[in-house]
Amino acid sequence: MSSHSAVWITRRDPAEVESALLTSRAEGGALAGLRVAVKDNVDVAGLPTTAGCPEFAYQPCADAPVVAGLRSAGAVVVGKTNLDQFATGLVGTRSPYGAVPDSRRPEYVSGGSSSGSAVAVALGEADIAIGTDTAGSGRIPAAFQGLVGIKPTYGVLSTQGIVPACESYDCPTIFARDLDTANRAMAAMAGGAPHRSWPADVRLAAPEHPVVAVPDELPELDASWRSAFQDAVQHLEAAGAQIVTVQIAPFLAAAKLLYDGALVSERYAAVGEFIDAHPDAAVDPTVGGIITAARDIPAHRLIRDRGELERLRAVAMAQLDGADALLVPTAPNHPRIDEVAADPVGVNSRLGTYTNFCNLFDMCAVAVPFGMAGDAQFGVSVLARTFEDAVAFDIAAMITGDDVPQDIWPTGPAGSLELVVFGAHLRGGVLVHQLTDLGARWAGELTTAPRYRMTAMQTTPPKPAIVRVPDDVAGTAILGHRWLLSPAALGTFLTALPAPMQLGKVEFDDGTWRTAFGCDGYAAAAGKDISSFGSWPAAIAAGALS
Numbered sequence: 001m002s003s004h005s006a007v008w009i010t011r012r013d014p015a016e017v018e019s020a021l022l023t024s025r026a027e028g029g030a031l032a033g034l035r036v037a038v039k040d041n042v043d044v045a046g047l048p049t050t051a052g053c054p055e056f057a058y059q060p061c062a063d064a065p066v067v068a069g070l071r072s073a074g075a076v077v078v079g080k081t082n083l084d085q086f087a088t089g090l091v092g093t094r095s096p097y098g099a100v101p102d103s104r105r106p107e108y109v110s111g112g113s114s115s116g117s118a119v120a121v122a123l124g125e126a127d128i129a130i131g132t133d134t135a136g137s138g139r140i141p142a143a144f145q146g147l148v149g150i151k152p153t154y155g156v157l158s159t160q161g162i163v164p165a166c167e168s169y170d171c172p173t174i175f176a177r178d179l180d181t182a183n184r185a186m187a188a189m190a191g192g193a194p195h196r197s198w199p200a201d202v203r204l205a206a207p208e209h210p211v212v213a214v215p216d217e218l219p220e221l222d223a224s225w226r227s228a229f230q231d232a233v234q235h236l237e238a239a240g241a242q243i244v245t246v247q248i249a250p251f252l253a254a255a256k257l258l259y260d261g262a263l264v265s266e267r268y269a270a271v272g273e274f275i276d277a278h279p280d281a282a283v284d285p286t287v288g289g290i291i292t293a294a295r296d297i298p299a300h301r302l303i304r305d306r307g308e309l310e311r312l313r314a315v316a317m318a319q320l321d322g323a324d325a326l327l328v329p330t331a332p333n334h335p336r337i338d339e340v341a342a343d344p345v346g347v348n349s350r351l352g353t354y355t356n357f358c359n360l361f362d363m364c365a366v367a368v369p370f371g372m373a374g375d376a377q378f379g380v381s382v383l384a385r386t387f388e389d390a391v392a393f394d395i396a397a398m399i400t401g402d403d404v405p406q407d408i409w410p411t412g413p414a415g416s417l418e419l420v421v422f423g424a425h426l427r428g429g430v431l432v433h434q435l436t437d438l439g440a441r442w443a444g445e446l447t448t449a450p451r452y453r454m455t456a457m458q459t460t461p462p463k464p465a466i467v468r469v470p471d472d473v474a475g476t477a478i479l480g481h482r483w484l485l486s487p488a489a490l491g492t493f494l495t496a497l498p499a500p501m502q503l504g505k506v507e508f509d510d511g512t513w514r515t516a517f518g519c520d521g522y523a524a525a526a527g528k529d530i531s532s533f534g535s536w537p538a539a540i541a542a543g544a545l546s
Contacts, residue, residue, distance in 0.1 A: 003106040004123060006098030007116045009040045010047050011079035020076040029074025030184050036070050037126035039117045040080040041087050042172070043067065043161035047077075051163040052085035052095045055281035056274060064161025065192025066130060066172045073188035078126050081116025085287045086271050087132055087165040089113050090140045090351040091340050096282035099337055103145055105375070108336050111141035111351075113165075114173065118145040121175045128185045129175040134165045135258055136330075136355025138173025139367040143330035143379030147175050148182045148396075149367040153387050154359060155196035156413060157189055166258075166266035169359040179368070179402045183393070186409035198414040201488035202387045203439025206324055206394035212241045212382075213323040215248035220332035220353050228373035229329045232380045232399060235370070236327065239398040244323055250316040251326075255356035257309055259290070259349065262301035263360075268294035286344045313361045317385070325395050326383040328354040330367045334376040354381065364389045366396035387414075390441065406443040407484070416484040419493070420446055420506060420516035422454065423464040423536045426481045430461055434496075438489035443482040446514070449507040451475040454536070455527030456545050457519070463501065464536050465519035465527050477509060479535035480516060 017035070025033040038044050041051040043060035044067055050057040063071065071077065084094040092115025093099035100115035102108040103122035110119050114131030118141030121129045131138040133151045142149025150173060157172045164170055172189065176182035214233055218226055237243050257263055272291050275283055320326060332353050340347045358365050358381075367381040380399065384392035390410040397404045419440075424431035427442050448466075452475050455465045469475045485493065494503055500523035506516035533539040 003101055004103070004119065006082050006095070006100050007119050007123070007125070009050055009080050009082050009097050009116070012047070012077065017076060017078055024074045024076050027074065029072075031070060031128070031188055032074035034075045034127040034181075035078045035125075036075040037078055037081045037117050037120040037129040038067055039083050039114050039129070039131050041083060041132060041163040042130055044077055044080060047080050049080070049163065051087070051271070052083045052097065053281060053283060054096065055278050056271070060161065062161065065158040066189040067161070069188040069191045070128070070130070070185060072191070073184070075128065075185070075188070078120070081120055081129065083115055083117075084113035084137075085284045086163070086267070086291065087113040087134060087137060088267060088287045088290055090136055090348050090355070091335070091344075092141065093337060093340050094284040094287050094344075096284065101337065102334075104377070107338070108334055109144070109340055111144040111331070113137040114141050114175070118142060118147055118149075118175050121145070121147055121177065127176070128181060131173040131175055132162060132165070133171045133173045134169050134359060135352050136358070138171070138175070139330050139355050139365060139381055140351055142175055142367040143369070144334055144377060146369040146377040146379070147177060148179055148369070150174050150182050150186055151358065151365040151367070152186065152389055153196075153364040154362055156194045156198065156387075156389070158192035158194060160192070164270040166263065167270065168266060171359065179393070179397055179400060180405060183405050183409050187412055190409055190413045194413060198410075199387055200486055202410070202414050202486045204390045204411055204414065204416055204484050204486060205436070205439055205441035206391040207436060209240045209242060210324040210391070210395055211244060211322060212236060212395060213244050213246040213320055213326045215328060216245045217248055218329065219252070220350050221329060222333065224374040225329065225333060225378065228371060228378040229380065232370045233327065236395070236399055241395065241398060246319040246323070246326070250312045250319065251357045251361070252353065254309055254312040254316065254360050255352060257305055258352070258356045258360060261305040262297045263305055263309070264290065264294045265297040265302055267291050309360055316357070316361060320385070324384065324391055328381055328383065330354065330379040330381045358383055362386045364392050366392045368396045368400050370399060408441075411441065411484050415487060416441070417487055417490045418443070418514060419483045419485060419490060419503070420480040420514050421483065422466050422478060422480045422517055424461055425517070426536060434493065435483055435485070438485060438492060440489060441484040443484050446480050446482050447509045448478045448480065449509050450477045451507060452478050453524070453529060453531045454478050455524050455529050456539065457523060457527040462545050464530070465500075465524035466506065466517060467519060467521055467524045468507070476531045476534065478531070482514075
């Protein structure tokens with residue numbers, strides 16, 4: 001029997017999957033032809049949901065919204081994957097369906113609880129996979145399997161159709177081999193009804209030179225893992241980030257509250273009554289012990305610990321003042337399966353050192369691979385504040401060296417607005433900071449329809465005036481840059497816009513009309529016509545403004 005036979009709990013018939021893939025490729029879509037594995041605490045219509053417990057199984061009649069989103073974009077479900085039972089664990093061994101081993105070194109754990117999902121992608125049996133994350137279940141397996149794992153801000157993806165673990169902190173996640181695929185999958189998943197609305201002033205990009213905090217100490221890491229993390233820090237710094245050090249103590253103190261405090265009572269609220277009512281069910285002893293021990297936690301302890309969590313969060317977030325994100329090693333080590341068997345609670349607890357606090361503090365995270373630590377695959381996580389998912393994504397791309405997509409997934413659900421600029425606000429222009437300081441995201445070049453003229457106004461600094469000409473007047477096509485902004489950012493920018501500049505609709509060569517810079521005709525006529533250069537930078541390069 002294969003050492004990876006425990007990856008799947010339920011698989012669809014291969015011929016059925018292949019037929020669906022052929023149809024998907026023919027019909028197209030952002031995820032056309034991609035195979036998706038689904039963690040078996042997430043509903044897929046027609047396939048049982050077990051949450052890692054056979055007796056718990058039920059047959060859902062509808063896809064969870066995150067599954068439906070992937071399918072609507074063309075992805076094809078291959079099957080349901082194994083997990084640490086009831087999504088309780090970071091190791092991938094707590095399942096009556098068998099322990100899921102590491103994809104490269106079968107004597108080592110795969111990471112959990114989304115063990116089967118990550119290994120399915122690592123083995124090439126799926127292209128993307130849905131996981132869930134409460135304490136790190138969408139990040140620890142990503143690190144061990146050399147994958148990208150995106151854990152969004154809590155509530156921006158629907159948790160409908162997902163068996164809860166700790167309902168206040170559960171997040172659907174995605175695994176993929178690269179950031180681009182993960183981004184496309186997240187965009188599809190984010191189409192479902194979220195629990196929370198995005199704020200109007202959300203940042204949609206990281207600064208060009210972000211400030212990234214790193215821990216002042218690295219508990220639980222040996223010399224090779226410390227060296228691997230330091231390499232990642234130096235790589236990020238060389239890519240343009242400014243590195244600062246913060247005290248990690250309040251983050252680590254909060255991490256212990258998830259299991260060692262009263263917050264664990266949410267796990268009993270999720271499935272505890274089922275366990276009590278089914279004493280003969282195949283419940284993993286460690287999982288059962290954790291959940292049933294939470295049965296009698298008094299309410300006053302839960303209230304106290306939530307108060308302590310808020311206190312620690314305030315202290316920790318104050319540590320991050322002035323920083324755009326926090327960089328941490330995703331895991332402190334990679335344990336063997338026999339080490340987990342000998343100390344199932346202790347080893348699991350240590351694995352959550354740098355992941356447990358993330359959801360408790362309402363942060364988002366992107367886990368990415370970064371080389372090796374000895375013989376183990378090594379990974380780091382970029383953590384950012386609530387709703388700053390785009391910031392985390394951009395900084396993660398600085399680590400991996402990937403080209404960042406122009407339209408990343410948060411720009412959709414955040415309700416971004418676009419603005420096309422032609423002059424000093426072009427990317428690299430002298431006034432571009434007025435956009436980037438508001439968290440605007442550069443989203444590529446556009447060219448107007450050939451119905452416009454551009455003149456250089458004698459302002460300080462000089463500005464272009466773009467005006468539409470009548471049908472009987474010769475016009476030209478003008479190059480512009482497209483930016484995406486939050487609604488509040490665009491409002492702030494418009495309020496500060498000096499006369500005679502205006503925002504209005506401009507026609508582009510693809511037939512679309514978009515919000516862009518313009519100018520009143522009287523002011524434009526007073527400037528020097530530079531239309532023949534086709535763009536503001538070309539006019540500057542030719543010395544046409546002097």
